[in-house]
Amino acid sequence: MTRIDGSTALVTGGQRGLGEAFVEALLRRGATKVYATARKPTPSADPRVETLSLDVTDQDSVTALAARAGDVNIVINNAGVLIPKPLLGADMTEIVATFETNVLGALRVARSFAPILAANGGGALVDMHSALSWAAGAAAYGASKAAFWSVTNSLRLELAEQGTQVVGVHLGFADTDMVAGFPGDKLRPAQVAESVLVGVEEGRTEV
Numbered sequence: 001m002t003r004i005d006g007s008t009a010l011v012t013g014g015q016r017g018l019g020e021a022f023v024e025a026l027l028r029r030g031a032t033k034v035y036a037t038a039r040k041p042t043p044s045a046d047p048r049v050e051t052l053s054l055d056v057t058d059q060d061s062v063t064a065l066a067a068r069a070g071d072v073n074i075v076i077n078n079a080g081v082l083i084p085k086p087l088l089g090a091d092m093t094e095i096v097a098t099f100e101t102n103v104l105g106a107l108r109v110a111r112s113f114a115p116i117l118a119a120n121g122g123g124a125l126v127d128m129h130s131a132l133s134w135a136a137g138a139a140a141y142g143a144s145k146a147a148f149w150s151v152t153n154s155l156r157l158e159l160a161e162q163g164t165q166v167v168g169v170h171l172g173f174a175d176t177d178m179v180a181g182f183p184g185d186k187l188r189p190a191q192v193a194e195s196v197l198v199g200v201e202e203g204r205t206e207v
Helices: 017-028 059-068 092-119 139-162 189-201
Strands: 008-011 033-038 049-053 074-077 124-128 165-169
Touching: 008 017, 017 033, 017 074, 017 189, 033 059, 049 059, 059 092, 074 092, 092 124, 092 139, 124 139, 124 189, 139 165, 165 189
Parallel strands: 008 033, 008 074, 033 049, 074 124, 124 165
Antiparallel strands: none
16 A cells, blocks of 8 residues: 655646546645646646646657656556547547557556656556446547556556556546536546545555
């Protein structure tokens, strides 16, 4: 298990929606410093938050982030995209872009920060999956999140020796801009973030 109080954390996609809720929840639970990334970051009014640029589809961008955030012991792999088109109707470039961000982008972050987490005592890697991983008709998004789930399960085994807690989060619809056009009840981002961090502190591997 990993303590939030006194930690230094990184949240990808941390300046809007669920990522922003994670930043706020980390601070409420006593994190000393939080790095929040965005493609085009804006400064935070909170001195405990450092905003940094990140494009998870660009290895150079991920490498530069790791060089700046070498003190982290919690990484929340939250950045993602959702293109609501069917597999046979979407342009192939849109499907490739979905996997490039949701699977390979998250893996780039994990690979770049694994040695940092090891050097800082093991820490935790939190991967944001989706309940749509096992939903029929969820198209490229669901398929990408299912692939990311599989990646997380492999990372959990590979990072066990260095003492890194790997947490997979199977998220339902949270009330964010990404799913604003979808009908039905949605989870409050603050509630989701709090539940996930409780799971981290309890030593859980899935939430």
